[in-house]
Amino acid sequence: MSNLILILAAQILLFTAVASAGDFAKELNPKRFHKKEKLTHLRVYWHDILSGQNPTAIMIQKAVSNSSTSFGSITMMDNALTSDVPVNSTVVGQAQGFYAGAAQRELGFLMAMNFAFKTGKYNGSTITILGRNTVFSKVREMPVVGGSGVFRLARGYVEARTKWFDPKTGDATVEYNCYVLHY
Numbered sequence: 138m139s140n141l142i143l144i145l146a147a148q149i150l151l152f153t154a155v156a157s158a159g160d161f162a163k164e165l166n167p168k169r170f171h172k173k174e175k176l177t178h179l180r181v182y183w184h185d186i187l188s189g190q191n192p193t194a195i196m197i198q199k200a201v202s203n204s205s206t207s208f209g210s211i212t213m214m215d216n217a218l219t220s221d222v223p224v225n226s227t228v229v230g231q232a233q234g235f236y237a238g239a240a241q242r243e244l245g246f247l248m249a250m251n252f253a254f255k256t257g258k259y260n261g262s263t264i265t266i267l268g269r270n271t272v273f274s275k276v277r278e279m280p281v282v283g284g285s286g287v288f289r290l291a292r293g294y295v296e297a298r299t300k301w302f303d304p305k306t307g308d309a310t311v312e313y314n315c316y317v318l319h320y
């Protein structure tokens with residue numbers, strides 16, 4: 138008898154715990170995203186400028202001392218994204234984030250960056266790119282793992298192709314073709 142009372146009491150306690158824990162979260166109807174999913178293609182040029190008076194990318198952590206592949210380095214960037222190849226063409230946004238030497242036997246970077254757009258209906262919207270960039274490969278594919286604003290719930294991928302590279306300074310211009318699914 139007392140066992141039964143204990144079990145009942147435990148169940149009441151458990152039930153109140155679940156009920157109050159449930160207050161902070163609620164399942165909503167996903168149909169609130171009733172809009173059709175869209176596929177947007179963006180082509181932008183990413184300018185990595187390490188040299189000169191006004192670099193847009195700065196190495197904040199040097200590679201490990203005996204690495205020939207920049208392993209261990211970290212470079213923070215706030216790189217212009219333009220609508221065309223020349224660095225002085227129209228700026229449509231900024232690529233903000235970092236790249237880090239993540240491969241010991243080849244030149245391969247971990248890219249972690251937001252493309253923050255600032256033109257037209259994309260102004261204030263972002264996509265987030267997180268991926269592996271073996272910079273000497275002709276085409277590097279990296280995932281788009283999310284986004285904000287126009288690109289809320291984004292997923293997709295980018296293809297990066299180097300258009301210009303100065304081996305003396307490390308400055309580079311890279312074409313990014315972004316294929317983004319969003320609502």
Ligand SMILES: *[C@@H]1O[C@H](CO)[C@@H](O)[C@H](O)[C@H]1NC(C)=O
Nearest residue numbers: 201202203204205206241242
């Ligand atoms: C770099 O140094 C580390 C530690 O001394 C060593 O284990 C590693 O093999 C070296 N790497 C190269 C590429 O020489």
Ligand SMILES: *[C@@H]1O[C@H](CO)[C@@H](O)[C@H](O)[C@H]1NC(C)=O
Nearest residue numbers: 221222223224225226227228
């Ligand atoms: C961009 O720079 C090039 C060479 O530096 C110059 O010839 C061209 O007129 C510039 N274009 C714009 C839109 O400023």
Ligand SMILES: *[C@@H]1O[C@H](CO)[C@@H](O)[C@H](O)[C@H]1NC(C)=O
Nearest residue numbers: 254255256257258259260261
């Ligand atoms: C983008 O949005 C910012 C902040 O709302 C605003 O100051 C800026 O003028 C806008 N730029 C364009 C090109 O619409």
